[in-house]
Amino acid sequence: MQCHSQRPQHMIPLASLLLVALICPVSLPVTASSLPSFFDFSEDDKRETYATTDERDPLLEAQMDAMLDGDFIPSNPQALDDLLRSVDVDTPVESFVRAQGYHILSRAMQENLTAALVIADEVEQIAAASGNVNAITEIQVVIAEAYVANEQFEKAKEKIDPILELLPAVTNIRVRYHANHLIARVLQNVNNTSDALEYLLSARALIPLTEEQGQQRRRQFVNLHLARIQANLGRWSASVRTAEDAIEDAHRNGITTHLPELYLLRAYSKQYQDGPSEAIVEAFLETAEVARESANPRVEMLAYNNAGAAKLLMDKLEDATEYLERGLEIARQINNVNERSVTEFNLGYIKVLQGQHDQGIAEMLAAAEVFNSFALKREQAILLTHIARAYEIAGRYQQQAETLKQQAQLRAEVAETQREQQINELQVRYEASEKSYEIKLLEQQAELQRQQLANQQRNQDFVLLASAFMLVLLILFAFSYRKTRKLNLLLNKANNELQEQSLRDPLTGLHNRRAIYDRLLRDDHRIYTGDHAVFILDIDHFKTINDKHGHTVGDEVLIEFGRRIRHTLRRTDMAIRWGGEEFLLILEHIQREQVLQVARKLLTDIGEKAFHTSAGRLHITLSGGCTIISNSKNQAAPDWEATVRLVDELLYEAKNEGRNRIRYQVTEGVRETIYLRP
Structure with a gap:
């Protein structure tokens, strides 16, 4: 990647987003500290455990489905508080663990991880004693989510192997979806991108099998992470396309939970794809407005930071400083130390460009130290480009050479040859899955229309409208046949195109x-x-x-x-x-x-x-x-x-x-x- 003279190519960290906790703490009405852990059981005990049947309360499950309007926990704290008061050890264990899982995550997202883990330990022992693999797996997933919410990804990674051991026996589709999606996000944040895509694809395949009212919300969440992975890999056009499709779906279905992040990803990837421009600056300012309306200060901060970076790339230093300082002020208000380091880095670079060499470089290095503690190696390598340029501007050529050498070593570590082909094939499979899902939605809509029309016809007087009714049925049959045939042709065409893409090298267009x-x-x-x-x-x-x-x-x-x-x-x-x-x-x-x-x-x-x-x-x-x-x-x-x-x-x-x-x-x-x- 190249940069023009005195123009840093700015990027944002694409770590998993933490959800804001809105729920009040509720005490857990049970204790079970003496119960054994599931992982202390023998293999024979585990095989018997795997054979257990589902244990859920249908009414309670339906109530939780209706409450769950976000990705992890209900946004209405009072409703969750009332729900937890109705749950005790006599509640079927799967519903009990699900409800307490929302309680645990609400604590973890309020940055009270210690209290969350105390509750989780009690729930884990109750689940283990029940022998129900769905409940045992769900509490393991919840504990890992609690670590993710506090950005302790290595701790979360330690939970992956136990979850994978349990997963083949899990019969609860919602738990299987959540487990696969969690594993994908954890692997993404520990730089295992190809395996993350594999589990994201598995989660995507399970969405049509979950309860219908949550399918669009889950699909948007999965597509957000796909666009983020594509951006992390530098596949800017694919990231733009995925984000735009998800934004269109969000507006069409009225599910706007992740709109700010999607707007940010789209603008960010467009800047890398097309270069900085006034249109890109406007896209980031639009993102900031969407984030403000959605009460998402983190995305608002990053949007202003990226708008400032775009102005910096265009050599408009005064405008750049204005937007960067806006973002920095928001970062201070929400105490976001990590990601504001990018803003501080850019402000330090501006000082170097304005002749304040020593002070600017010192600020850049301090910000880079914070940034490197959580950023991907590819992003660290980009940062080193601008540090080297700052040394060059300041005439510190020995330090410039050392920085470039460090950057070359990082880029060598990032290079993936055989894994690149695997990622290409996963991307093709994912796009095929998306096309199949869209066609299935069209078929469901056509079927729903046919059912509605049939119900209207049944309410009419059978004797007077019998002949008309038969005619309508014939028309519907012909229409259905033509529509199904058209949908099948579209699916075959999409599959043929994807098959051809899988045989081509994406860079040169030659065969692979x-x-x-x-x-x-x-x-x-x-x-x-x-x-x-x-x-x-x-x-x-x-x-x-x-x-x-x-x-x-x-x-x-x-x-x-x-x-x-x-x-x-x-x-x-x-x-x-x-x-x-x-x-x-x-x-x-x-x-x-x-x-x-x-x-x-x-x-x-x-x-x-x-x-x-x-x-x-x-x-x-x-x-x-x-x-x-x-x-x-x-x-x-x-x-x-x-x-x-x-x-x-x-x-x-x-x-x-x-x-x-x-x-x-x-x-x-x-x-x-x-x-x-x-």
């Missing part, structure tokens, strides 16, 4: 490794005849490009490199991004002379035409390995792994010979080299 196994290497998909050429190409000195110009320029080189490969190959040939800066080419039904022509053209198209990037014109060369596979209809499929190993060996021979060449073996045992003379 999965495409080989899906389209080429499966025996039931391909008849192997004729000669095939296999290339592996590697961009020379690509690491130097990233280190010198940044990963954004590196991405520009990869995109142009892929475009030139596509232009060189035939439509029937296959180009795959093999990993990093390596590319695999498979050319079907080709002769030896044609292979050598392609090799020369690749070297020419890449090496003799400069790459135009945001860092200027770059001269790029490639090294490669190549071989030919001969097949006939009667032969078995070729040994692709052995072929790839051979071509990879030829590639490294080309690099050792001096790069900017392709080493090939098209005749058994004979290896030669094609290279461009200067």
Whole structure:
């Protein structure tokens, strides 16, 4: 990521949001300190426990469903107080634990974690004594949520393994949803993004099975966290799209709990996607207004901070200072020490730009120390960019070099290669789930309309309207058939598009490794005849490009490199991004002379035409390995792994010979080299 001179790229921390506790404390009317813990039971006892039936009070469950208008606890403290007075040890254990769970979380969200854990210990023992796995799992989830509410994510993480041990036996869908969503948020906050997406997807799949009145609220909450993960990964366009869809759903369904956070995520991701502008500043100010109307001072603070950062990026220092100081004032009012560190960092940077070098750098370093205590490594690396720039402005070049070295080490730790593919596939699965869910909602609405019309018809006089009634039924049947067919076509189209996306590298648009196994290497998909050429190409000195110009320029080189490969190959040939800066080419039904022509053209198209990037014109060369596979209809499929190993060996021979060449073996045992003379 690159920054313009004297313009810090500002970001906000995307940690889980703490909900404001509105409930008054209520004493727990039972004690059970002598009861054993579930985790002291033998494996046989656990198997017997897993076989227990549900134990819920239907009326009490319905009452709690109606009260739950937020993500974790009812917002009406008096209603919850009245509910808790009606709950005791004779209440069915699952309903008892659910009600007390709201009590525990209300204490935890009021930053009274010690009192919350005392209550939780008693409830945990009662649940364990009951042997009901739904109740035992729910109290474990509640305890972990209490730690999350107080930003003790490592403590919350310790609860994941016990919950996962219990989860296969849980029959209560609401508890399964809550457990999966909790695990996703905890893993997200300890930098395990790919697994977090996996559990978020599991939680999303359970939403249609929960009580209908809470489905839209849960769906909005899940989509908020998806947009946040996308932003943490730097997938700005995906984050914008997810946030906008969730905002539209929120207004349509009247569920506005997370509107301030969604507005903030949308504006934040748009700034990274499009760059700073007056429109971006207006988007942050709109967010601040929405947050103020929703009584969410934390988001209001962050919105002003980001508006100030956008002005700073536009070199409008006076406006930037005004917005940043507004955000800082709100942060002081709500005693938000952690996140206000970003605002203090930006204000320190402004002082550096105004010539107050020593004071500004001191304030930046103090703020960075607080920020690094909770921020992601990717965000810490961004902060180091601006600290290095501040040192440069102040003429402290030795400290600048040390800071840049520290940043390079952080970026290396952040780099994820194999996990990136896993995250791409999870994203595709998530989008497919969203499309299927939207289609299901359309089908439910159509079914509801049909039922309403049928009920109206039944209330009419049967004798007088019998013929009309039959006609309406026929029309409805035809309409239903056409609508269902249309919905199925939409679903098939969406699935086909998502399948194609899963076979493409998102950066270059070339195929990925999965495409080989899906389209080429499966025996039931391909008849192997004729000669095939296999290339592996590697961009020379690509690491130097990233280190010198940044990963954004590196991405520009990869995109142009892929475009030139596509232009060189035939439509029937296959180009795959093999990993990093390596590319695999498979050319079907080709002769030896044609292979050598392609090799020369690749070297020419890449090496003799400069790459135009945001860092200027770059001269790029490639090294490669190549071989030919001969097949006939009667032969078995070729040994692709052995072929790839051979071509990879030829590639490294080309690099050792001096790069900017392709080493090939098209005749058994004979290896030669094609290279461009200067």
